[in-house]
Structures are given as C-alpha cells and as structure tokens.
Amino acid sequence: MRRDLITSLLAVVVITIGFGIVYPLAVTGVSQVLFPGKANGSEITRGGRVVGSRLLAQDFRVPVLGRNGKPKVDADGNPVLAPDAKYFQPRPSTATNYNPAATAFTNLGPNSKAARDTFKANLAGYLALERPYTTGLTAQRVPVDAVTSSGSGVDPDISAANAAIQAHRIAAVRRLPPATVQRLISANTDGRSFGVLGEPGVNVLALNLALNQATR
Numbered sequence: 001m002r003r004d005l006i007t008s009l010l011a012v013v014v015i016t017i018g019f020g021i022v023y024p025l026a027v028t029g030v031s032q033v034l035f036p037g038k039a040n041g042s043e044i045t046r047g048g049r050v051v052g053s054r055l056l057a058q059d060f061r062v063p064v065l066g067r068n069g070k071p072k073v074d075a076d077g078n079p080v081l082a083p084d085a086k087y088f089q090p091r092p093s094t095a096t097n098y099n100p101a102a103t104a105f106t107n108l109g110p111n112s113k114a115a116r117d118t119f120k121a122n123l124a125g126y127l128a129l130e131r132p133y134t135t136g137l138t139a140q141r142v143p144v145d146a147v148t149s150s151g152s153g154v155d156p157d158i159s160a161a162n163a164a165i166q167a168h169r170i171a172a173v174r175r176l177p178p179a180t181v182q183r184l185i186s187a188n189t190d191g192r193s194f195g196v197l198g199e200p201g202v203n204v205l206a207l208n209l210a211l212n213q214a215t216r
Contacts, residue, residue: 044205052205057090057154059098060208083129085173087211088158088166090204091145092122095153103152122147133169141165157201160189174215184210 042054061081063071072080108115143161188207
C-alpha cells in the first residue's frame with residue numbers, strides 16, 4: 001500500500017508540473033513569439049494607449065439629457081443611453097454596456113414573448129435611427145444582425161448589409177463623401193474564415209477609429 005501511495009503521489013506531482021506549469025509556459029512562449037498580437041487579446045492601441053480589442057464590441061451610445069441638462073435615468077437608476085449618430089453601432093447586446101466580463105446570450109426561445117418584444121423594440125430603434133438618412137428603409141430590409149444579439153453579446157462585427165445602411169447616416173452626420181465611408185468600410189471588413197467559412201464581417205471598433213482619423 002505504501003508503494004501505491006508513493007507512486008500515486010509521484011504521478012500527481014509529475015502531471016501537475018508537466019500539464020500545470022511546463023505545458024502552459026511552452027504554449028504561452030510559442031504564442032508570444034509567433035502570434036504576439038493575438039496572444040495578447042488582439043488589442044488596438046492609439047497614442048500608446050489600449051483603446052479596445054478587435055475581438056470585442058464596444059458601446060457607442062451617449063447619455064440622454066433631460067430638460068434640466070442632466071442625464072436621464074430609468075426606473076432602476078441607470079442612465080438612459082441613445083446611439084451616438086456619429087458612429088457605426090454594433091449589434092444589440094445582452095451584456096450591460098457591452099461589458100466583456102458579463103457576456104451572455106438571451107436564452108430566449110423562438111416562441112418567447114420576451115424575445116418578440118425585444119426584437120420589436122430593437123427594430124423600432126434601428127428604424128428610428130436610420131430612416132432619416134436612408135430613404136424608404138423598411139423593416140423587411142433591416143438585416144437580422146441589426147436587431148438580434150450574438151451568442152456572446154459582444155460580437156465585434158456587423159454584416160456588410162448593416163454597415164451599408166448605417167453608412168448613409170455616417171456620411172451625412174460627419175459630412176463625408178459616401179465613397180470615403182464605403183472605402184473605410186471595405187478596409188475594415190474581415191473576409192470569410194479560410195475563404196469559405198461564415199460571412200464577411202465589418203469590425204465596428206476598427207471602423208469607428210478609422211472614421212475619427214479621417215475626420216480630424
């Protein structure tokens with residue numbers, strides 16, 4: 001029995017050191033050498049400061065001000081936010097203010113009344129924001145990703161169709177030629193994985209940063 005205990009203890013020590021220390025260090029080292037950007041979270045920096053990640057959506061909304069000039073709050077005391085018309089907007093999110101530390105999916109089924117009401121409200125908000133700039137925009141033309149959240153709630157990309165609709169607003173609000181906005185969209189569009197998997201997606205954070213650079 002003593003021999004079995006010693007053997008078991010040695011096995012635990014060897015496995016712990018091998019798979020708990022050596023293997024993680026080896027993988028980390030190789031990743032830092034071959035893919036340093038991706039290994040560190042695909043961070044985006046501006047002026048030596050990290051402003052976000054290409055893998056995470058960010059909130060591009062602003063507080064709604066009341067008649068007294070102060071931010072409005074809802075029944076729970078949280079500030080009421082509205083999309084900032086100067087920026088492309090990401091997909092709706094179940095994560096509060098797109099907080100990556102609290103990502104989640106809606107977990108609502110196709111027959112859920114809550115899901116229906118959520119999508120209806122998202123659609124109304126999208127139409128209210130884009131219709132003044134996109135003549136004849138109807139609910140049937142709104143891309144699915146504009147009213148539904150992703151599995152994580154912080155998907156960094158929107159569809160090309162969604163970006164094309166929002167481009168009209170961006171061009172008008174920022175007083176940019178439509179061709180310039182389209183060029184920036186194309187420059188920040190990720191293609192299909194391996195050329196065949198999935199659909200092209202427009203990285204919202206990278207695109208908005210490029211917009212800021214173009215309108216300085």
